Structure formats: C-alpha cells, structure tokens
Amino acid sequence: MPSNSFYLLVLIMLLTAVQAVAEDDDQYPLAIDGYSPVAYFTEGEALRGSAEFVATYNQRRYYFRNAEERAAFKADPRRYEPLFPDHCPYNLALGRAVAIDPTRFKITHGHLLLFHRSDEMDGLEQWNEHEDEAALIERARGNYELFRF
Numbered sequence: 001m002p003s004n005s006f007y008l009l010v011l012i013m014l015l016t017a018v019q020a021v022a023e024d025d026d027q028y029p030l031a032i033d034g035y036s037p038v039a040y041f042t043e044g045e046a047l048r049g050s051a052e053f054v055a056t057y058n059q060r061r062y063y064f065r066n067a068e069e070r071a072a073f074k075a076d077p078r079r080y081e082p083l084f085p086d087h088c089p090y091n092l093a094l095g096r097a098v099a100i101d102p103t104r105f106k107i108t109h110g111h112l113l114l115f116h117r118s119d120e121m122d123g124l125e126q127w128n129e130h131e132d133e134a135a136l137i138e139r140a141r142g143n144y145e146l147f148r149f
Contacts, residue, residue, distance in 0.1 A: 005030055007116050008058070009039075011073070021059040026061065028056055028059050028060055028061050029059075029060060029061065030060070030061050031037075031060035031061060031062045031082075031085055032082060032085065032100070032114060033061070033102045034048050034049055034051075034063045035047065035048055035049065035063070035103075036049035036062070036064045036065050036069055037062055037071050037073065037081060037082065037112060038064060038065075038069040038072050038080050039048045039064075039065060039069065039078040040080075040107060040112050041079075041080060041112070042062040042069070042072075043105060046102050046103045046105060047065060047075060048063070048065075048076045049062070049063025049064040049065050049069070050063055050064070050065060051059060051063060053065065053066055053069065053070045054069055055070050055073055055074055055077075056068070056074070056087070057077040057081060058077075058081065058085075062086060079110070080112065081112070082100075082111075082112045082113065082114050083111040083112060083140075084100075084113070084140060085114075085136070086099065086100065086113070087099070087144065087147060088100055088114070088115045088116035088123040089102065089113045089115065089123070089127065089136065089137065089140040090115060090116070090124070090126050090127040090140075091116055091123055092138070092140035092141075092144050092147070093136045093139040093140040093143065095143050096104035097147040098116045098123070100115060100116060101114070101115065101116060101117040103117075104113055104116070104117045104122065104123065104124045104141055105124070106124060106127065106128075108133050109134065109135075109137065111135065111137070113127075115127065
C-alpha cells in the first residue's frame, strides 16, 4: 500500500497541473496588450477586448470583446492562449527574446503565434519564408524555456 507521502506527492502534482481560470485578478499583467485571444481564431483579426470581459489564466489577464468570447476562453484556455505570450517565435527560434506586436499574428498547427515588427524586421515575414514551421516551433520552445527564468 502506498505511503501518505506518495498520496501527498500525487495531490501536489495534480494541483500544479490544473490551471484555474479566474474572472479577474488585477495583480497579473495584461496579456497581449488587451487584444482578445479568441478573436484571432473566430474573426481572423487582432481585435481589442474590454476590461468589462476579463479572465485570468497562467498568471496573465486576458480581455475579450464580449461574454461569449470569455466563456469560450474559460472552457478551453489552452486552445486560445498564445504559444509564446510575450515573445516573437521567430526571434525565439534564433535565440533572442524580442517583444511582440499583437497585430502581427498567425495561427499554425492550432497555435496562436504573435510576432515582432519593427523598422528593421518583421518576424511574421521572416517566419513565412521558412518551409519547416514545426522545426521553428520546436527551436522556439526550447529557447522559450531558457527565457522564462
């Protein structure tokens, strides 16, 4: 029979694996400059949400355009959350942590990707020039873990 410490360990693992979606917790930063993550998928556009419709997930506050978008997000936040919420995936693939421009986006492999844009470089254009998005995503994931800490 497993020991109490085994059950405690399992409980801790379950609690840390569950990411609760709260209505609002203003102690967390606003994600994607207030753009609705759901609108990227449903409208194909970068559209700003409203502080009236807010949910907190993964220690970030997300704004939505209406209650329906918020409900969709709360039902499946991992579907709508940007894969790299704070960093351009193209730059991450190159080993650089560069901020995003929420109006530059792409949905690929079921993930929302948000890119950097400046006078010097457009991360989305650079990304689209590569043929192997899956390889870029894997490189970006590996580097993202380094920049998260």
